[in-house]
Amino acid sequence: xxxxxxxDNLAAAFQIDGWPVRGRLVRLGEAVDKILSAHAYPEPVAAxxxxxxxxxxxxxxxxxxxxxxxxxxxxxxxxxxVVADYDTAGTLRGYCRFxxxxxxxxxxxxARPGAQTLLGKxxxxxxxxxxxxxxxxxxxxxxxxxxxxxxAEHYFAQxxxxxxxxxxxxxxxxxxDGVESWRAGGAMIQMVAADSARGDTAEVWDRSRALFxxxxxxxxxxxxxxxxxxxxxxxxxxxxxxxxxRPLSAVCRCSHxxxxxxxxxxxxxxxxSMVEDDGKIRVTCEYCASVYELDPAEAKAEG
Numbered sequence: 001x002x003x004x005x006x007x008d009n010l011a012a013a014f015q016i017d018g019w020p021v022r023g024r025l026v027r028l029g030e031a032v033d034k035i036l037s038a039h040a041y042p043e044p045v046a047a048x049x050x051x052x053x054x055x056x057x058x059x060x061x062x063x064x065x066x067x068x069x070x071x072x073x074x075x076x077x078x079x080x081x082v083v084a085d086y087d088t089a090g091t092l093r094g095y096c097r098f099x100x101x102x103x104x105x106x107x108x109x110x111a112r113p114g115a116q117t118l119l120g121k122x123x124x125x126x127x128x129x130x131x132x133x134x135x136x137x138x139x140x141x142x143x144x145x146x147x148x149x150x151x152a153e154h155y156f157a158q159x160x161x162x163x164x165x166x167x168x169x170x171x172x173x174x175x176x177d178g179v180e181s182w183r184a185g186g187a188m189i190q191m192v193a194a195d196s197a198r199g200d201t202a203e204v205w206d207r208s209r210a211l212f213x214x215x216x217x218x219x220x221x222x223x224x225x226x227x228x229x230x231x232x233x234x235x236x237x238x239x240x241x242x243x244x245x246r247p248l249s250a251v252c253r254c255s256h257x258x259x260x261x262x263x264x265x266x267x268x269x270x271x272x273s274m275v276e277d278d279g280k281i282r283v284t285c286e287y288c289a290s291v292y293e294l295d296p297a298e299a300k301a302e303g
Contacts, residue, residue, distance in 0.1 A: 009248045011061035017239035020192040020201040026057045028184040034250040036182045038289045050170030051148045052084035054186035060086030067130040075122020078102035091251035114146025124151035163191040169217035185220030252288035259292045
């Protein structure tokens with residue numbers, strides 16, 4: 001029997017019939033909740049990381065090679081940096097480093113502080129990693145606006161000259177059991193370049209942007225609004241179809257062996273300083289907060 005397409009924790013392409021526009025959609029439930037709940041992030045920081053995760057999946061799921069897309073922003077603000085890592089196997093991980101007191105001071109207004117307020121002056125970076133046999137490709141643009149969606153739009157306009165609109169949403173919902181959990185969603189449309197067959201695509205692009213602009217946060221976040229329903233609401237007059245829906249999950253790549261390998265890079269004196277009173281070295285993964293306990297002998301480089 002064919003495997004049913006996922007309706008949540010997914011990344012998918014969509015096509016509007018006859019339009020020179022390509023689109024992608026991401027819905028994240030349990031996957032993003034696992035990432036945002038791994039640390040005691042203040043609400044604005046968790047929301048920023050959720051945006052980064054949705055954006056990494058949105059763009060990374062369009063890659064035609066096996067590898068990773070890393071979305072990162074760093075600056076001089078209360079959040080030192082935010083990073084989300086998408087693997088083409090459909091896995092996500094993410095992390096924020098921040099100053100708690102500075103975040104609290106920036107969160108005194110009525111509105112949730114966004115990207116520019118939290119990150120300050122800095123850069124937005126997207127890195128394509130195809131593995132050790134290839135050079136990394138990296139694009140860097142200034143942080144602009146209170147959402148990472150604006151940073152992404154600026155990146156595509158400057159680095160790839162592709163007209164792009166991105167919408168990201170992050171929020172908490174209360175389940176039937178009364179427990180709150182994080183959700184995130186994202187959508188993106190891009191104009192396909194004009195050619196002799198398509199003719200001028202500017203008018204269609206203007207219409208696409210106008211319809212896309214009606215997309216609301218709750219539509220991206222509500223688990224009862226399926227991807228098909230969401231797209232039908234936006235483009236029902238023109239015919240739209242979802243394609244190539246792929247599942248997403250939160251998976252960290254840390255492991256006991258990886259931690260031991262990292263410790264080998266330190267000098268014997270540095271490793272000795274890490275040994276605790278019971279004779280063990282303990283390392284906490286900054287992504288998933290897993291704690292690894294190692295015997296100092298495991299971290300000694302051979303030779």
